Amino acid sequence: MRTHPIAITLLLTLAALPAGADTSAADLPVTRVTLYTSGVGYFERAGSVSGDAAETLLFPVGQINDVLKSLVMLDTGGGTIQPVTYAAQDSLGRQLQAFSIDLSDNPNRATLLNRLRGAEATVSYTDNGAPVKVTGTIMGVETQTVSLPNNGGVTQQSTLNLVTPDGLISIPMASITAEKLTDPKLNEELNQALTTVAQSRSATKRAVTLNFRGKGSRPVRVGYLTEAPLWQTSYRLVLGAKPVIQGWAMVQNTTQDDWKNVDLSLVSGRPISFIQDLYTPLYVPRPVVQARVQASPTPQTYASDINAKTPEGVNNIVATVQGDNSLVIQDTPAPAMPPSGGFGGGGGFGGGMPGSPSVGGAMFRNRDAAKGESSFADAARHSIASSGAQLGTALFAYQVKTPVDVPRQQSAMIPFLSSGIHVEEVSIYNAAVQTDHPLLGARVKNTTGLHLMGGPLTVFDDNAGSNGYVGDALIDDTEPNQTRILSYAVDQxxxxxxxxxxxxxxxxxxxxxxxxxxxxxxxxxxxxxxxxxxxxxxxxxxxxxxxxxxxxxxxxxxxxxxxxxxxxxxxxxxxxxxxxxxxxxxxxxxxxxxxLLDTGFDDLTVFVNTTHASDAVKAALKDVMARRRHIGDLQRQIDSRKAQLAVIAQGQTRIRDNMKALDHASALYKRYVNELNTQETQLENLQNEIDKLTAERDQRQAELNNFVAKLTVD
The missing domain is CATH 2.60.40 (Immunoglobulin-like)
Structure with a gap:
């Protein structure tokens, strides 16, 4: 089987790619980690570079946007920071179209040679079994129809046309054993295009290359934010003569780096954090328009808010880059911690082996080993080395004093608090929770000087027997000097x-x-x-x-x-x-x-007769009631006359029906005519009375409405 230089180049490019391991860890190891409760973590790497250096970090594709948004680089030895390069997120086809040799449609050899028309190449082929090598300019590949020997018919044959010093020669593609471009730049373009194809195969990680320029060996630092699991807290409260609270943080190292001798900070609070796609190139559709010459627009300026003030109690954090590229951060000092023992050999309740205990996969180096303790409270006092500081009004940071080791893809329980605390033992009764018994609990005042992030709390009692466990509780976020109540058992x-x-x-x-x-x-x-x-x-x-x-x-x-x-x-x-x-x-x-216009007379009469109403209120109520009665009388008179109208109208209908069957000259017919005349007069008089009564009623109602609307009496 023939092997072509193009295929060899592709294989070599693929073989040179990283195999998933982050080889930069040894050069720029993680030295500082700060985890936030907003789902992100700050990771700082530090190491040394020499001369002009390039350090490559591999990140999961989903973290690239966070890195691009937050990356900070410092060359503290007099060097300068150069542009950071990273693999493009553009589609492979669009990336390949950027090269002078287009490989975006996966061309075959004949198509690729056609795209190389005009390029000089050295072609090796066989002619009647003898090897031949010729150098010339590629004219193109054509397809010819050739006759097969012994009347075997015809077939299609691809032929490379090459312009040589001796003239134009045609070489059957089937006889070519190798092609080599003689132009170094064209060869480099082809190799870069193949490298892009190879890199696109890595769907999980992307390389980010950090470039430094300088002389000699010097220290550098790199920091960035990426998505990180939330760190969580749990507490142990030891009741007794001298109550003690101990806090543990659960952290997960889901990165591809081992944390060795890492300075760890844990920050509680909810800073705003979001993901913006900075990695994928954006292309905006643009209309094609005729060129026009226009005057430049006037630049705009925007005034600042003159009323903006820094709220009291917010720390002003100022970062200054010195002339030597060193970073100086000024902040208000952390509050003093209450005195407590060093990180002890017990490592928790019940004592233990002295030395450096491994807790949950994290190794803590103990600089001041203590002796075994005799009680839960004493053991808890000597199991921590940390401090805390308020960051403005929204965040609180726990700085673990002893460096920690957490292997990659492992979790750790890290102590961040151990302190005496003010506790008042109480029983808590809420009928909606427990009707027949209160709950045993405690009124806890946070005298630790630290912010306590909410979490589960296991309660122990020095007087509760061999294991001391008495129940579990939950505690919400608690600020220094804030008091909270918690319950952990039923008080039977x-x-x-x-x-x-x-x-x-x-x-x-x-x-x-x-x-x-x-x-x-x-x-x-x-x-x-x-x-x-x-x-x-x-x-x-x-x-x-x-x-x-x-x-x-x-x-x-x-x-x-x-x-x-x-x-x-x-x-x-x-x-x-x-x-x-x-x-x-x-x-x-x-x-x-x-x-007053729609309440019944019985209710109003009750208010008139009560001793709690003043004389003025009673008089006003009597006036309103009298007006409403008068309006009611008018309405009754109107209704009575309308009833009479209805009776007369009904009688007239009966008379007219009877008159239809009578002779107009008969006495009964004439009698009916006289009776209708009399009734018409009655109807006219009744309607006039109704009109007068209606007008008076409407007037009285309007007067009452106006009177009531303005009526205010106490």
Whole structure:
């Protein structure tokens, strides 16, 4: 089988591609990682380069946009940063069309040689079994019809036409064993096109090449943001004489790099983060128009906001690049941490082997090993080395002091908090949660000096036996000095009962405002909570009651212990072996409105006779009622006359029907005529009366409407 130089070039290009391993890790290893709770992570690499250097990093295709949006490079040894290059995301066909040799349609050899017309090439072929090599200019490939020997018919034969110093020669394509372009630039174009084809086969990763220019060996740093799993927290709370809280962070290294001796920071908060496609080239359809010469538009300027101010409490972070390309970052100092022990050999509750324990795949180097501890609280105090700092008003960062090792594609549990904390043990009662027993819990004040990100919390008690475990809880985000309540078990030593107390509802006042009567009632409600403490230890019960709103006034007790948007909390001390009750009484004023034009007379009469209405209100109500009665009388007179009209009209219909059968000269017919004349006079008089009564009614109604609309009496 013949092997052509073009095919060999393609195979060599494919063989030179990375096989999926990131060979840059040894040159620029990851030295710093900051994980955020917004789904991104900041990764910083540091290392040394010498002279003009190019470092290639491989990234998953889905992370390229984040890298392009956030990449930062520093050459701190006097060098300069050069353009960053990366594989284009354009379609393969469009990329190949950019080369002088078009391979976008996967041409065969004859088609490719036709596209190389005018190029000089050296062609090796066989002629009657003898090898021949000739150099000339490619004229093209043509297809000829040739006759087969021994009357075998005809066939199509492709022939390369080559212009040589000796003239034009035709070489059958089937006899060619090799072609070689003599133009180095054309050869390079062909190789680059084949390299593009080869790189397009890697569908999962893309290479980003960082270019540095300088002299000698010098340090460089590279930082970028990419998508990263959310880091999560869990806590251990140790109850007892000296309560202790311990925090652990769960992090996942889903990158292709091992984290070795990495400085790790964990940031809580929700900074805005998004993905914008910067990798895929954008092409905008453009219309073809005739060339026109126009004056340049006037540049526009936009004024800044003169009222913009930096909010108090926000740290001003200033990054300055010095003359030597070093980066100086100025920020407000982190708050002082409460004193705590060093990172101990116990590595957690219950002691353990001294040394450097491996926890969840992460190795922590311990610089101050401690002795084994005798209690849960003591063990927890010596299992951490970290500090925290507020970043503005929206973020809080935990800086792990001891470098960590997390192998790639592995997860780790990393301690970020260990501190004494103020805890008040309580029982929490909410009838909507548990009707017959409160829940055991704690009122925790965050005295750690750190922001506590929300998460699960396992509760231990030094007095609870061999393992100390007493329950699980959840805690929300808690700022320094903020107090939160948490519950972890049912308090079966306390029985609880809830029943309604005595309530009431009394009319307080009556006023009239713009034609509306407003009756104010005072409603009082009470709830009685009773607890029986069967234990030998006194309890503080935190009673939670739904907050009804600002319009309800608390009468008993005088004030709440704690208030949230949805709940009021009341503390109740229940001695050991005793029963204790708490009555919560509230009242509020409720207004009921009545329209003076449509409220029934019975209801208005009640308000006239009540002692809660003033004389002026009563007089106004009597006036309105009298006017409405007069209008009602007019309406009744109108209805009466309309009824009479209907009766007369019905009689006239009967008479006219009878008259149709009578002789006009008969006495009965004449009698009917006289009777109709009389009725017509009655109808006319009734209609006149109706018109007068209707006009008077409408006038009286308009007067009443105007009177009521302006009526305001208290």
């Amino acid at each position: 030593a306390l029985d609880a009962e809830t029943k309604p107390g005595e309530g009431s509802g009394d009319l307080q006042s009556i006023v009239i405002s713009q034609g509306t009567l407003i009756a104010t009632h005072k409603e009082r409600q009470a709830t009685i909570y009773t607890f029986k403490n069967h234990s030998a230890k006194s309890r503080t019960v935190v009673v939670e009651q739904p907050y009804p709103g600002d319009d309800w006034k608390l009468l008993e007790p005088k004030e709440v212990t704690e208030h949230t948007a949805q709940l009021d909390r009341f503390d109740l001390a229940v001695p050991a072996g005793a029963s204790k009750s708490l009555t919560v009484t509230r009242e509020h004023l409720e207004n009921q409105t009545y329209g």
